Amino acid sequence: METIRTISWMKEKAREKRQDQRIIGLVPTMGALHAGHLALLERARKDCSPVYASIFLNPTQFAPNEDLSRYPRPLETDMEKLSAAKVDGLFLPDAAGIYPPGFSTYVHAEGISEKLEGKLRPGHFRGVATVVLKLFEIVQPHYAYFGRKDAQQVRIIQKMVHDLNLDVQIVVCPTVRETDGLALSSRNSYLEAQERKAATVLYRALQVARRELTAGVRDTLELVRAMHKVLVAEPLARVEYAEIVDADTFEPVVRVGRTCYALLAVRIGNTRLIDNMLIRSDGELASEL
Numbered sequence: 001m002e003t004i005r006t007i008s009w010m011k012e013k014a015r016e017k018r019q020d021q022r023i024i025g026l027v028p029t030m031g032a033l034h035a036g037h038l039a040l041l042e043r044a045r046k047d048c049s050p051v052y053a054s055i056f057l058n059p060t061q062f063a064p065n066e067d068l069s070r071y072p073r074p075l076e077t078d079m080e081k082l083s084a085a086k087v088d089g090l091f092l093p094d095a096a097g098i099y100p101p102g103f104s105t106y107v108h109a110e111g112i113s114e115k116l117e118g119k120l121r122p123g124h125f126r127g128v129a130t131v132v133l134k135l136f137e138i139v140q141p142h143y144a145y146f147g148r149k150d151a152q153q154v155r156i157i158q159k160m161v162h163d164l165n166l167d168v169q170i171v172v173c174p175t176v177r178e179t180d181g182l183a184l185s186s187r188n189s190y191l192e193a194q195e196r197k198a199a200t201v202l203y204r205a206l207q208v209a210r211r212e213l214t215a216g217v218r219d220t221l222e223l224v225r226a227m228h229k230v231l232v233a234e235p236l237a238r239v240e241y242a243e244i245v246d247a248d249t250f251e252p253v254v255r256v257g258r259t260c261y262a263l264l265a266v267r268i269g270n271t272r273l274i275d276n277m278l279i280r281s282d283g284e285l286a287s288e289l
Contacts, residue, residue, distance in 0.1 A: 001082055002089040007098075007138050010091050014140035017050060025051040026141035026168075028132060030058060032072040032186035033081050036176035040145040041085045043173050050088035052139055059095060060106075061127030072189055091139060098134060106130045109156045109163075115250050116263060117152050117274070120240060128153055129160050136161075136168050144168050149175040149183050151261050151276045152250060175275075177203070183275045190271040198236040199268045202275040205230040205242070209262050210277060218256045220244040231266060240265040240272070247278065257281070 004010045017024050025048025027040045037053075044051045055078060062068035082090055107129040112118070118125050136144065146154045158170050176184045181203030182196075191199055205227040212226050227242045245252055247259040260279040265272065 001087050004089055004091050010138050023048045024141045026139045026144045027053045028135050029055055031055040031078050033078045034184045036147050036184040038085055039176050040173055044145050047143055052089045052091055053082050053087050054091040054135055056093055058127055058131045061124050072186055107133050109159050112156055112250050125156050129156055132157055136166055141168050143171055145171045148172050187271055195236055195269045198234050201231055201234040201237050202264050202266055206262060206277040220253055236268050238267040
C-alpha cells in the first residue's frame, strides 16, 4: 500500500490512473477504522482498481464543544487494516494542506443542512461537504463509498454531487452492526461496559418500529411514539431526536407512503450515537437494519 501525504502527489497519481483509463474508487474516513469501513473497501474493490482510502480528521466539522481532541487516532493500526484490505493507496493529508492559511471558501447545501443533525450541530455539514468536495477534486474518483448510518450526511453529499455536476458516483452501502445490533461507529470506543449494553437501545427502538410497520402501521406519530417508549425506558439514554422523514428532503412526514428514514440521535452517558432505518415506499419492509 502506498501512502500519499501531499495533495500534489495525490493529484499526480489520480491523473496517471485516469489517463490509463483505470476506475478509481475512494473511501473517505476520519480514521479509527472498524468493520464498517472495511466493508466499504471490500465493495470498492469489487468495482474499482485502484482503490484509495483517505484518513483526515476534519476539524471544520467539529464544534468547539465537541470531541475533536479525544477522537481516536490509531494511525498505525489503521494502516495495518488498510494494507490487509489490499487498498492500493492511503491519502493522508495534513490540516495545513487541506485548509491553507487564509482559507475561507465553504460548501453549504441549503435547507437539508439545517435539519436534525444540522440543527443540533451548526456548521457540521458545511465542514463535511467542504472537505468531501476537496477530496473529490484531489483524488478524482469515479466512485466514492459511504455507509448508510450517516444518512443525512450521505444525502447532502449526493445533493452536492448533483448540484455541482461532479463527475463521481456515490455508492451507499448498508450499515454494519455488531451481533447485538449496535451500529458500528468509531465513537463506540468511548462507551463504558454498562453504556455499551445500554447503547443497543437504538437498535431495539428501530426494531420496534419495524414490527409496527410489518403489522400495518403507517401513521408516523404512532411509529415515533413506539420508538420513544423503548428509548425512554433506558436510564442511561437521553433522546435528542427520534423522527421519520422523507428520504430525499429529510422533511417530516405524517404517513409512510414513500421512501423514508426513521432517524435516531441518542446520548448514552457522554457519548452521542446515531442510527437509522430505511423504510421502503410501500412501508411493508424496513430494510437494511
